[in-house]
Amino acid sequence: MCNNSNLRFKNIKKKIEVKMNEIVEELNTSELGTKQFWEQRYIEEIENFNKFGDPGEIWFGEDSAERVINWIVCSNIKESKILDIGCGNGMFLIELAREGFTNLFGTDYSQNAINLAKAIAHKQDFSWINYCVKDILAEEFNHTFDIIHDKGTYDAICLNENPKDAREKYTNIILKSLNKDGYFIITSCNWTKDELNMQFKSKFTPVEIIPTPQFKFGGKVGHLVTTVIYKTI
Numbered sequence: 759m760c761n762n763s764n765l766r767f768k769n770i771k772k773k774i775e776v777k778m779n780e781i782v783e784e785l786n787t788s789e790l791g792t793k794q795f796w797e798q799r800y801i802e803e804i805e806n807f808n809k810f811g812d813p814g815e816i817w818f819g820e821d822s823a824e825r826v827i828n829w830i831v832c833s834n835i836k837e838s839k840i841l842d843i844g845c846g847n848g849m850f851l852i853e854l855a856r857e858g859f860t861n862l863f864g865t866d867y868s869q870n871a872i873n874l875a876k877a878i879a880h881k882q883d884f885s886w887i888n889y890c891v892k893d894i895l896a897e898e899f900n901h902t903f904d905i906i907h908d909k910g911t912y913d914a915i916c917l918n919e920n921p922k923d924a925r926e927k928y929t930n931i932i933l934k935s936l937n938k939d940g941y942f943i944i945t946s947c948n949w950t951k952d953e954l955n956m957q958f959k960s961k962f963t964p965v966e967i968i969p970t971p972q973f974k975f976g977g978k979v980g981h982l983v984t985t986v987i988y989k990t991i
């Protein structure tokens with residue numbers, strides 16, 4: 759579930775383009791779309807981790823990561839090489855390591871996030887998880903993956919100053935870094951499944967929607983987060 763700081767992601771969308779009856783909307787820019795924000799945020803989280811052993815925020819709640827991990831576990835793809843983009847504190851990879859996955863990679867453009875992720879992994883005896891600092895909009899990966907996972911990173915990227923350009927770079931880098939028949943799994947609190955499908959439809963096709971809790975407001979049913987699993991077209 760989105761908690762208070764997750765809710766800061768919830769931005770008023772402004773319509774920017776109407777094309778063939780499809781409405782593409784843009785989010786207002788926000789500090790959550792800047793590296794400076796995340797570097798500062800992870801300094802605070804490192805302090806908390808050092809003082810209290812608290813790994814920091816689990817974005818969209820533990821249930822959200824658990825649903826994806828269950829899907830991966832049930833898919834019987836144990837040997838998969840898995841990349842978590844914008845991994846933050848790395849807790850998603852730690853949970854996969856606990857499930858017996860051994861080919862795990864995490865990347866984030868915040869050096870402080872990677873320092874935190876490494877410290878947590880070390881403390882939990884998972885120092886072997888591969889972490890590196892990388893801005894996924896600026897640098898390519900030098901290998902490819904069976905699963906690329908994103909929880910909240912695309913949301914953050916869409917809040918940066920040039921979101922259209924950023925989205926295009928993001929989609930291309932995912933496409934280049936995914937093995938044939940690989941899965942791209944995304945959890946978002948800013949976009950619905952239809953909006954995600956519309957944004958990725960030129961390169962990816964949805965293969966599954968992981969059910970997430972619903973809420974009802976004013977007679978309308980909605981979701982606080984959306985998780986979609988894609989394959990390349």
Ligand SMILES: C[S@@+](CC[C@H](N)C(=O)[O-])C[C@H]1O[C@@H](n2cnc3c(N)ncnc32)[C@H](O)[C@@H]1O
Binds near residue numbers: 871
């Ligand atoms: C909402 S947090 C989610 C963190 C983590 N995925 C989780 O679920 O706990 C967004 C993360 O995306 C990272 N990020 C944003 N833009 C990025 C980029 N261009 N390249 C790599 N990481 C990025 C931020 O540093 C931050 O750790």
